[in-house]
Amino acid sequence: MGILFGTDGIRGLANKYPINCEIALQTGRAIGFFTKENGYSSVIIGKDTRISGDMLESALAAGVASTGIDVLLAGIIPTPGVAYLCSIAKNAGAGIVISASHNPYQDNGIKIFKYGGEKLSDKQEHKIEDYILNQKNVPQGNVGKITVISDSLKQYADFLLTKFPFGKLNTRLKLIIDCSNGAASKISHIVxxxxxxxxxxxxxxxxxxxxxQACGSQHTKKLQKRVCREKADLGLAFDGDADRLIAVDENGNVITGDRILAICAKFAKQKGDLHQNTVVSTIMSNIGLDEMLDNHGIQHIKSNVGDRKVLEQMKKSGAVIGGEDSGHIIFLDSHTTGDGLL
Known part of the structure; x- marks a missing residue:
């Protein structure tokens, strides 16, 4: 962890250091140089619904373009949507998400994916931070173009729907979806x-x-009441950038990330899809998850806190299911990062 980067990018109060226009511009330039060094020619930028998102997007895009790298604006889209677009775009050397996840609107943040839609390694993070703070490289020569990806949500939604295993259910499930007034607000209606x-x-x-604000994965009381009142089968609550999910069952009980991991691991093992018979969670996971996995003969590996650390352990062990109690769940055989909608 460096001066700017925390467990998941750069975060703080919007319009104050380090989440101000100056640092955003320098961050854009740093990512532009990083992209160029790795032989790519474009960067994708997405954001959640915070009022400060447009301001930071403009500064980041200007910084990237000043290095001669093209910018593709994905608009309001979940964090894993940007990761997906990075994974399919041939020339994308990085993806930037402007979001402070589950925090209030006054905060914002800058999350970075590298080519292929994966989180940065520690070494790559340190290199980008060094560029930002020391401004060693000075832009010169060509200027990149800034264009809009007009169908970013459709591309991402199509990907998600290919992962749904049924053409149509015999009986439609009754769902209540809490979009947290965030990045899931529009795409949830499509999915x-x-x-x-x-x-x-x-x-x-x-x-x-x-x-x-009193909604989403951190505040589920209204969703719980609605599920019970409407006699729904299931409630789903996303956070602001929709990379995490907390569920509510038909009786109004909250199902947190550890329980979702347990349910998915058991189901995957029954289907023969639990590669390496292993699940990865963090050192903060509930002891009940330990007991459940042990009772089903499933190996349990614990990582340091943060979905990036979970992902590192998953790659080392060959696990395809991992996550955190906060609702970050990673299905590595389907996506490169945690995805609440998936």
């Missing part, structure tokens, strides 16, 4: 569509300041 589900959406009207 949890009325052809597949009987869905009611709540907190899907972002205004720039209501993201995560």
């Amino acid at each position: 949890f569509n009325d052809k597949l589900f009987d869905t009611q959406f709540i907190f899907d009207s972002p205004d720039g300041k209501n993201i995560n």
Whole structure:
């Protein structure tokens, strides 16, 4: 962990150091140089619904373009959506997400993916931070173009729907979806569509300041009440950038990340899809997860806190399921990062 980077990118109060226009510009330049050094020619930028997102997007895009690298703006899209777009774009050397996850609207952050849609290694993070702080490279010569990806949500939604194993359910599940007034607000309507589900959406009207406000994965009481009142089969609550999920069962009980891991691991083992018979969680996971996995003969590896650390252990062990109690769940045979919608 360096001066700027925490467990998941750079984060702080918007319009104050380090989440101000000056650092965003320098960060854009650093990522532009990083992209160029690795032989790529474009960077994808996405954001959640915070009011400060447009300001930071402009500064980051200007910084990237000043290095001669093209910028592709994905607009409001979940964090894993940017990772997905990076994984399919031939020339994308990095993806930037402007989000402070589950934090209130006053905060914002800068998350970075490298080529292929994966989180940066510690070494790469340190290199980018050094560029930002020391400004060793000075832009000169060509200037990159800044364009909009008009169908970014459709591309990501199509990917998600290919992972849904049924053409149509015999009986449509009744769902209540809490979009946290964040990045899931629009795409949830595409993914949890009325052809597949009987869905009611709540907190899907972002205004720039209501993201995560008494809603979403951190605040599930209203979702729990709605599930019980509507006699729904399931409630799903995302955080502001939709990379984490907390579920609510038909009785209004909260199902946290560790329990979701346990359910998915057991199901995957029954299907013969639990590669290496291993699950990765963090050192903060519930002891009940230990006992459950042990009872089912599943190996349990614990990493340091942060989905990046979980991913590192998953790659080392060959595990395809891992995550955190906070609701970051990684299905490595389907995606490169944690994805609440997936």
